Amino acid sequence: MRSGTVRNKRKLDEDWSFYKGEIRIPYAVKAGMTGGITDAGVLRDGEWLDIAYHDRGMGEQKLEWTSVSLPHDWCVEQQYVQDELLGARDGSHGYLPGGIGFYRRTFTLPAEAAGSKWRIRFDGVSGTSTVWVNGHLIGSHHGGYIGFSYDLSDVLRYGDEGVNVILVKVDATECEGWWYEGCGIYRHVWLENTDLVHVAEYGTYVTTPEVAKEQATVNIRTRIRNEYTEDLPVTLRTVIYDGTGVQISAGSVDAHAQWYAETELEQSFQVVQPKLWSPDTPYLYKAESTVICEGKELDRYETVFGIRSIRFDAGEGFFLNGEPLLIKGTCNHQDFAGVGVALPDSLIEYKLRLLKEMGSNAYRSAHHPPTPELLDICDRIGMLVMDENRKLDSSPNGLSQLERMLYRDRNHPSIIIWSLENEEVLEGTVTGARILKTLADTTRRIDPTRPTCAALNHGWYENGYNDAVEITGYNYGHRDHLDLRDHAQHPERLMIGSECASYTATRGIYEDDPAKGYCSEYGTNIPSWGCTPQQAWSDLVNNRFLTGVFMWTGFDYRGEPTPYLWPCINSHFGLMDTCGFPKDSYYYMKAVWQEEPVVHVLPHWNWPGSEGKPIEVRVFANTDTVELSLNGRSLGEQQVEKTGYLSWEVNYEPGELKAVGKHGKLTVAEKAVVTAGQPYRIALFPDRQEGRADGSDTIPVRVAVLDRQGHIVPTADNEIRFEVTGAGKLLGVGNGNPSSHEADKSTLRRAFNGWCLALIQTSSEEGAIQLKAVSAGLAGAETVIQANFKDNS
């Protein structure tokens, strides 16, 4: 008798309890026997249930559980410590302690739920996790950046059997990387129910072997899993829908699904006049796979895909759909102000949108696979992706992590490159070359449609290291013109600027300040291995065989304070700070990366005490010429050099410094910096005035300190207090100051050079969310965000 359960997937993000600290787990549950049975054969349910349901561990241990929802990062809730005791979690992790935490959640299932398949999926847990369900040790996972799932069908309780309890221990004492990694269940958790016959996990593989304007071939391989104890006749029906939901093709194939096995079926479809996917036209199709057995529909599974072709050329670089395209990329870690690594999907989208608005068309997920939703968004908004494996590791766990990334991600049209490692010590060694070859061969077996790459900083051509991959990545290849020299010697190699610039600059700062840990936006303190954005970009423009640049980084991130350590707690490599506020170099990238006219002037124009003294004024622009004027007097017009910047020496006098960009004689863009007066009032700039009432949607509100005339005060650091009432809450705050030790989970935040950020999160109720911002001596401000059930973001 088939259960006929059609797939049901639900998010398990709400209603978790969290305990920060160690809990002693009874030996029998921890490791000894399944289900907490002692060797005397007695069910030690009492002890187990104490941990699972009550506020008591074994013995007298009192447990303080708090309610949390996922994604959750307990690391960011703690205090910064400059302490040896942090061990591995030192400055490179942002001076925030790791530790151990427990999560538990209960749920019930109806009696009819028995007999079908139940799988729990964790998209990412930072730390080593151990999962018990109803006292059964289900599994341990090491590796914070790729998901893992467990079949729970046998151990769940159905109907009268009782309540189900999931307990997850996260040990985040150690760390994997050299950046802020957060702690805890920082991505979504899913509970998925299917029939015993179903499309296997990540069981579809869509490729587009022939892509032309008139017609494209879409091949789909589908793995059907039969967990009944008999072979079954099945029919797989696949329907292709276009982006508007109109059916454009369909086909069925019959098969004999062997019991306890996976059967792979292949189908091919022609799509006439396909709409090709690209960053400018991110058109998506959908394949719906239905599995039918004995007239009953047993599974329905959807795969979103795009139709596009990619080609890399050793001389000309990258081609998308036959057209050359310069890869304008940024590398990014996953954190953000106010939340650590626990980003709601809408905040991930916000970050990607800011990058796209800067003119970027590519994202390198450094140095690990991203959260799955990031890839969905890249597909949808049009952002190319270099998807990166965590490390050079061909151990069973290392290979399994790579394989899970490949199976999970290979249908995303946005992904154009698999990066297999970054700056590993074993680069250029015999052992390293063997491991890299195993990773590359594994990748080609699972997805031969995209090239492999390694992001190297040494040993490129030693011991045949980079022969293992198709594309040689250059991290900081500009050093001694290494990349150009290598090209001359190896003109057949595909190359890419996998990591470029590392330009250290603190937003709104124009003088290095070692005591505070700030770096000037003029770039007077960039690391020895780094270079200016101008050099990184002009190298590519002048040498197209370099294919693309991935600027290190799009956003500042916690950890890796460079060049200064404490009190500095985050990096300042970003084109934007941790809140997404643009630095000056953001405007350089915008000027060279996109078409719309841009003129940007630096520094700000508030230099009391410097009257009459010379100040270097720089202008980034993509217009033909720029004329600079101070208080209405022209300081001269200069011709724009397309990959550089313009510079004037100006004797300071307060007032208005204005740059006017012209195409020929026509003014097409202008920007003025004005000497601001004293801080007078707060202004709020919500990213959106509407949100989804789904308990997750997060609306960033930019908060500025203005003078009486409405000019941003570029040095203001007033402390602002936030009050949120109505159908939402304050999720976190930030200000982009790399040396701020203020809490991100707080109602208070100082402005930093005129700006700070408040993150407002909707609840699951419709209604208005009022945000009020007040500060001693300033006029306050209020704004309202309307949360609705319908998707109107």
Ligand code: GAL
């Ligand atoms: C690279 C490395 C990155 C980051 C960066 C800082 O060498 O791959 O993870 O550390 O340097 O400049």
